[in-house]
Amino acid sequence: MDRKPRTRREVLRAAGVLTGGAALAQLGVPAIGTARSAITLASLERRLGGTLIEPGDATYGSAAALWNTRLSINPRAIAFCQSVSDVREVIRFARERGWPISARSGRHSFEGYSNASGIVCDVSQMNGVRFDRAHGTVTVGPGNNVLSIFNNVILGAGRGILNGSCPTVGIAGLALGGGLSRGLRQHGTLVDDMLEASVVLPDGRYVRASAKHRPELFWALRGGGGGNFGVVTSFTFRTHSTPDPFVFGMTFDWSKAAEMYAAWQTLAPAAPQTLASCSLRMTRTPPTSGNGPYVLKASIGGLWNGTQAELEDLLAPLTALGPASSSIEKTTYAEAWHPDGCTIGPGGSLTCKPAVLYPNYQRSDFFTEPMPAAGIDELIAQVENWPGGPGSDEGGVQIEALGPGSKSNAVAPGATAFVHRSTLYHTVYLNFWGEPASEAANVAWADDIYAAMRPYASGQAYQNYIDAGLESWRSAYYGSNWKRLQRVKRAYDPQNLLSFAQGITPGR
Ligand SMILES: Cc1cc2nc3c(=O)[nH]c(=O)nc-3n(C[C@H](O)[C@H](O)[C@H](O)COP(=O)(O)OP(=O)(O)OC[C@H]3O[C@@H](n4cnc5c(N)ncnc54)[C@H](O)[C@@H]3O)c2cc1C
Structure with a gap:
């Protein structure tokens, strides 16, 4: 293990x-x-x-x-x-x-x-943004983050981009390792929208990588993970139109968590691409005040680009479970995509709460098969065991649907270096504690929940949720693309100047 x-x-x-x-x-x-x-x-x-x-x-x-x-x-x-x-x-x-x-x-x-x-x-100060309206593309410096991309591209230019949800995540790391967003099922990963990158190579050359220029390097930059082949100094991405979607959400009493999971994993991965994204969360959070009990929460939510009647049909098996709360709301694209912790004011300007940082250790899994009832029960029991501790934030799971109906899965595993193309859903084991004294118990919990899911998970993990505890990281992040990535590394960084514990090494 x-x-x-x-x-x-x-x-x-x-x-x-x-x-x-x-x-x-x-x-x-x-x-x-x-x-x-x-x-x-x-x-x-x-x-x-x-x-x-x-x-x-x-x-x-x-x-x-x-x-x-x-x-x-x-x-x-x-x-x-x-x-x-x-x-x-x-x-x-x-x-x-x-x-x-x-x-x-x-x-x-x-x-x-x-x-x-x-x-x-x-490169955080290299944060220019330039539009090519004729082609519907945007070129951004690697110093942009989710917040500045949202401000410049979505609010500023009225164009959609497969941006992440945490305002301070950098576009460079996000784009080089995959990029899972609120448009994942409808448009694929951010990697799938990358059209070109400019890179300073380890030997000092400054080059373009695209389908025409250095296609092998371009292939590797689309999912090979940050920090491996050179320092990217700009990215060009395809942008999208911005139709007003439905935003939906449901919460359930914890006693219904297993039924919620079973219904969700049947309907969300199989849905058409009009289900732009759909997530499931099961979390344990500290009491909001005093010494009360920890709170267990079960919910689902997502974005839908079809009609309300179609959405209600899709969600009917979840509605039949009797959610504690349920909402479906037509909203603007910008409202649906604004970064977590931010609100759009009346004048259209964005206000974000200052980020609160927690020590954390999170692991991840891609699932390619539906979870049997025994696995769901085990997962729920593990969430109930999250230790937390004083000053902690939350522990549990956040799961993003992909599935055979998703655009991401329509791309061949070898078409880009992002290999995870036959997945039902992606899971991250959330784990944010407060004080150093709580570290050992919470790290052990992450290992326990990860171990408990071995019989059910695919063995693949998300390279952007990089995990120092993962011994089989080469196959987990890159699968059948590993050898090809090693050959690209040999061509562009034969001395392994850009190296780190889970970096791609030159090979034949
Ligand atoms: C709170 C939080 C929320 C997240 N939400 C999402 C999400 O919604 N969707 C999603 O897909 N992922 C998400 N992630 C994962 C995120 O995509 C990765 O952690 C990503 O690597 C972060 O990139 P960064 O630039 O912020 O980080 P850094 O720590 O700056 O870089 C990450 C890696 O990329 C390399 N790198 C950075 N800049 C460059 C460059 N210019 N050229 C080459 N290599 C470079 C670094 O060397 C490092 O190996 C989230 C992570 C966190 C912590």
């Missing part, structure tokens, strides 16, 4: 990160703060248009901070690039000195793989 490394040191080792003077000496580079290191970095800083942050700088703490507060990975330097030229300088610097290097956009890697121990090539 795959086990999650338990100690911080083990976690850092699994991430390929070694910190401290002794560890840096093992890497063959001088320790942070030595005179030689300072001189070396000064030579880079002089050539950058952007800024270079080092340990000891006032902003180093925030520059090194990651979305997952379980992780603390302290690079020797963080370069905030403003141009392709900056990216080339940072790559050249790392290549010539043998420093570990990583690309970084939104910092949401579940395992912090965008913070290399050497130098971080941060």
Whole structure:
């Protein structure tokens, strides 16, 4: 069984990160703060248009901070690039000195793989957006995130794009590993809408990748996962029209969770593509006040682009279970797609709550077969066991329907590097706790629920929900595409300059 490394040191080792003077000496580079290191970095800083942050700088703490507060990975330097030229300088610097290097956009890697121990090539300030209205495409810098894409593309230009739902997720990591959105069943993954990418390669060349230019690289960038083949400096995506959808949701008493799951997994994956997305959530959350009991919640929700009568027909088996609440509402595309935690005000401007970050450890599964009753009962029992602890947020499962009726499954597994094309649904085991003292119990829970699902899950996992505890990650993320990805890696990064614990290695 795959086990999650338990100690911080083990976690850092699994991430390929070694910190401290002794560890840096093992890497063959001088320790942070030595005179030689300072001189070396000064030579880079002089050539950058952007800024270079080092340990000891006032902003180093925030520059090194990651979305997952379980992780603390302290690079020797963080370069905030403003141009392709900056990216080339940072790559050249790392290549010539043998420093570990990583690309970084939104910092949401579940395992912090965008913070290399050497130098971080941060592209978050490269956030331009340019429309080509004649072709219905948009070209965006890798520094955009879900929020800025929503503001610029959906609100600003009135065009749809297969954006994620968390406002601070970076477009680069999202697009390179797949991109599951509220349009997943209707339009496929974000990878399926990628038309071109500009990339600075590990050897310093700046190239285009598209169906015409370097098609093998383009194939690998569409699902091969972030941080493997070069630093992407722009993406061009297809955009969509923005019809007003129906937004629907139902909540159920916890005693009906098993029936809800059984009905949902029968109807959602088999639905036509007019069911643009449909998710199921079963969660355990701390009491809202005082010492009350934890709360168990079961719900479904999604977007529908057909008629209300058709939607009511589709949902009839769930309605027959007697939901505690139920709603179907016709709304605007922008209302239906706005990022989580944000609201659109009367003037059309977006207001978002400040993000609250929690330490977390989440695992994921793709399911290709319906879950039998015994599996559903086991899953529910596991959700009921989520330990949480003081200051925790929630634990449980969030499941996104795909299925034979979905656009994503209509794409061949080898057409892009995103191999997961015959799935019924994708599941993430949510797990956000509060205090360091709760870590061991919550990490153990994630391992337990993951182990309990082995008899039922496909063995595939989402490369964008990257999981350091997954030993079989090569086959889980890439399946039959693994060897081809290794050949692309050999062609574009034979020295494995861009490497991390679950990075693609050069091969034949
Ligand atoms: C709260 C939350 C919500 C999420 N919601 C969704 C969702 O709705 N749909 C979905 O599909 N996924 C979702 N994800 C997963 C998300 O897509 C991945 O975590 C993604 O890798 C994050 O990208 P990033 O740029 O923010 O992260 P980073 O940590 O900056 O980067 C992630 C990986 O990409 C590499 N990378 C970053 N920038 C570049 C670049 N310019 N060129 C090459 N490589 C690069 C990094 O080296 C790293 O390996 C979510 C994650 C979180 C934490």
